[in-house]
Amino acid sequence: MKVKVTCQEANHICDKNQYREASFWEKVRLNIHLIYCRACRKYTARNMKLTKAMKNPEVKTMEDGAKQDLKARLEKEMLNH
Template sequence: MKFFLKCDEAVHVCDKSQYNEASFFEKLKLKMHILICALCRGHAKRNTKLTETINAANIKTLLPEEKEQLKSRLQQEIKNNPQA
């Protein structure tokens, strides 16, 4: 088992870590790689900033039922007004 990651592997683990999908050992290897690689360290910082920004936005989406209702209403409107 290798302990050091290549940059492309480090980027992949960094992305997995962002979504809490990386294992403890993957995170450990990523931290070791980031200590020596400035490019991946920059990627990790940008990834962290992106995650924080998205979480701070507190974006609300429609529920699946609401989407279906909206879709049905739009289809009905199109059906009733084909020239509009």
């Protein structure tokens, strides 16, 4: 088994890890890759942030009245330009 992986392989392992499907050796290979690849570290950080956001489904939305006001203001501005 090779230790070094490409960025594409690292991203695939990262995705598998997100769903707890990555093996121990895949995680080791990913972590070695992350030591020297800044782009994949950013990808992994964004992936972890997304996973955390999906686990907390508490979504805050605007009230209906505020939505209607915003929509009306946008339509007015679009007509002026």
